[in-house]
Amino acid sequence: MALKATIHKAQLQIADMDRNVYADHNVIIARHPSETDERMMIRLLAFALNVTADDNKGKLEFAKDLWDVDEPALWHKDYTEAVLHWIDVGQPDDKRLMRAAGKAEKVSVYGFASSTPVWWKNIQSKLTRAANLTVWQIDAAQSQALAKLSSRSMQLQVTVQDGTLWMSTGEESVEITPQRLTPGN
Template identity: 70%
Template sequence: MALKATIYKAQLQIADMDRHVYGDHNLTLACHPSETEERLMIRVLAFALNVPADDLRGRLEFTKGLSDVDEPDLWQLDLTGDVVHWIDLGQPDDRRLMKAHGRSERVSVYSFASSTDVWWRNLENKLTRTPKLAVWQIPAEQSQALAKLAARSMQLQISIQDGSVYVSTADASVEIHPVALKTPAE
């Protein structure tokens, strides 16, 4: 018998002063049996960092993720079904990123493992023709601290200012400093 996903509920209050995006979001997240709470919380972080100010070009949504290799962890689809923003977590290979780059207007990757530097050194030169790609490293100790905030029912306040992310619950808080490994071409 297959193991079932664990359901997490998160109420987010987002104040992104860098992008002038503010709002409350109620999320229901399915945590795949092979997914860690660290990865789950990186999904929440990626949502907060990329949620659009309005739904005019579609909503940012969680996908089947680990259950479907043809979908990213999050994406924003416009009303015609075209991919506006493809967001992957972890350390995807260059073929996956090139495919995503061809299918969407923007591609973002959030890597959070301590081996990110090795992965990126091996991949960086293969992705020179990907002007729509952004790659971010979440330092491993910060992503592990973020994982400790995970609970089946969460209320999170997320403030983003000057590139720093502050995630707070009633009992604890974590400061995260995403590191840009690659930014999209202007």
């Protein structure tokens, strides 16, 4: 018998001063049996950092990356099903990233292991044609602290200012400063 996903619900209150995005979002996350709290929370972090102010061009959604290799962790599709933004977490291989760069207008990766700089150094030369790719590193200690905020039902306040994100339950707070590994602005 196959194991089923565990459902997690999160109420996010987002105040992103860097992008002028202020909104509340109720999200449902289907957590794959093999997924850790840390990885799931990085997906939630990626949602908070990339959700748009409105749904005029479609909306950002959690995808089925651990179930379907042709899907990312999250994606923003427009109403014609064109992929505007492909978001992966972890350390995907260069072939997957090149396919994503060909399918989407924009590709982002959020690495969260301490080995992320080594992974990136080994594949970055293979991705020079992927001008629409941005790779971010979340410090391993910060992502592990973020994992401790995980629960089946979460109420989280997310504040983003000057490139730093604070995620809080009201009782506990985690500060995260993603580091951009790809060149650009």
